[in-house]
Amino acid sequence: MDYWTKFPAPDSLEEQSLKIEKPEKGHLPLINGHLHTPYSFSAFASAEQAIDLAAKENIKVAGINDFNTVNGYADWAKACLAHGIAPLFNIEMIGLNTEDQAQNLRVNDPSNPGRTYISGKGLSTNPLPDDVKNWLNIAVNKSNGQCEKMTQLLNNHLKANKAPFVLNFNEIYEQLTLGQVRERHIARALRLKVEETFPSEQEQMHFYKQITGEEISVSDPAIVENTLRGALLKAGGPAFIAEDPNAFADVDTIRNLILKAKGIPTYPFLGDALNGKCTDFEEELEITMKKLNERGFYSVEFITTRNSLSYLEETVPKLWNNGFLVTFGTEHNTAAMEPLVPKAKGGVALSENLLWINFQSVSIILAHQYLTAKTGYGWLDPTSGIPNMENKDKFIKIGWSIINSA
Incomplete structure (x- = not known):
């Protein structure tokens, strides 16, 4: 699958980009750089639905960002092509920094010190190197094995509570997932099994109370599923299984996997999502930026619905001015179908300055994808992973040309 065959050679596109004026603030394309699909878990039934x-x-730009898989890329490219949307090809993984863990430092997982969510932005759409593909396959198999044990x-x-049914893991795998x-x-x-077994809402609520001890309103399926997950599958629940700490690769390994896949290692900020507070790792931004650079990260992202507008306006420009790409997304990795245009917490619109930084960053990632596909070289030095800052404006113009040509 090569989405980039529709675009001209780099010299032609670069020449074309010189004739295009950057959009002005107030007229920027709308962008969502982080969306999950059913290849991991999603509010959407398909990539086509997400893009529609x-x-x-x-x-005008939409990024697929599934956990541990690139299997959705072909569907995403096809849907984007049909709708004139420029695609970002991303991935998300979880790593562990043992030094942070030993110091009990929370990074961007508020419950597990040292555990670090990591995105890769702008991966190649060519076949992955064998070692990257094998690592991802092992990660998915481990996840599936963990979930099979949870189902048991x-x-x-359910049997202890005399439920008239049990769940079949193979049916879950075959009917509700894409692998x-x-x-x-x-x-x-x-x-779904409760709704199939108990026709009335009253019966459903009674059964939920029986197995969780909680009163659960059945009017919103997303709330029902989140409540069941928290009560039964998370720590303290009867189906909880502690994750094996040895199951997580270290952060540097994940970064190197992303680089091998021609992507841009990206740190997802949790920001002020914890009742207005940040994690230990993120609370002093100057120190955070220094540590991220030391760990080889020059790109960050925000799921903006978690964060206050004031926090984003204070934080994002500092990151951009210190050489970080900064992109925004919404995830959509629960059953809740929310709007796709990123906004701050409470549905507050993002400021033009924030949108301008996001636009420039996404343009660079689009150019990176295109140039990597066409020439083998993108935004990052292939050996060091250092960004190509001296050509920043050129990358932005090429990315804007791609958006215009999508």
Whole structure:
């Protein structure tokens, strides 16, 4: 699958880009750089649905960002091509920094010191190197094995509560996933089985109370699934299984996997999502930026619905001015179908300055994808992973040309 065959050679596109004026503030294209699909877990039934809804909201750039898989890239490219949307090809993984863990430092997982969510932006759409492909396959198999054990424990809990059914892991795998089972699939399978077994809402609520001890309103499927996941599958729940700390690669290994896949290692900020507070790792921005550079990260992202506008306006320009790409997304990795245009917490619109930084950063990633596909060289030095800052404006113009030509 090579999305980039529709575009001219680099010299031609670069010449074309010189004739295009950058958009002005107030007229920027709408962008969502982080969306999950059913290849991990998603609010969407398919990549086509995600892109169709994005087009209806007038989004011009959309990024697929599934956990541990690039299997959705072909579907994403096809849907984007059909709707005139420029695609970003991303991935998300989880690593562990043992030094942070030893110091009990929370990074961007508020519950697990040292554990670090990492995105790769702008991966190659060519076949992955064998070692990257093998690592991802192992990660998915481990996730599936973990969820199969959780399903067994959940069935034990259902039997103990005299439920008239149990769940079948193979059915969950075959009917609800595209190859990767996550906790949210188990919660969804349970909700669907309850609705199938108990026709009335009253019966459903009674059964949920029986197995969780909680009053659960059944009016919103997303809330039902989130509540079931929290009560039954998370720490303290009857189907919880502690993750093996040895199952996580170290952060540097994940960064190198992303570089091998021609992507840009990216740190997802949690920001002020913890009741207005940041994690230990993020609370002093100057120190955070220094540590990220030391760890080889020159790109960050925000799921902006977690963060206050004031926090974003204070933080994002500092990151951009210190050489970081900064992109925004919404994830959509729960059952809740929310708007796709990124906004701050509470549905507050992002400022033009924030959107301008996001636009420039995404343009660079689009140019990186295109140039890597056409020439083998992109935004990062292939050996050091250092960004090509001296050609920043050129990359932005090429990216803007790609958006215009999509």
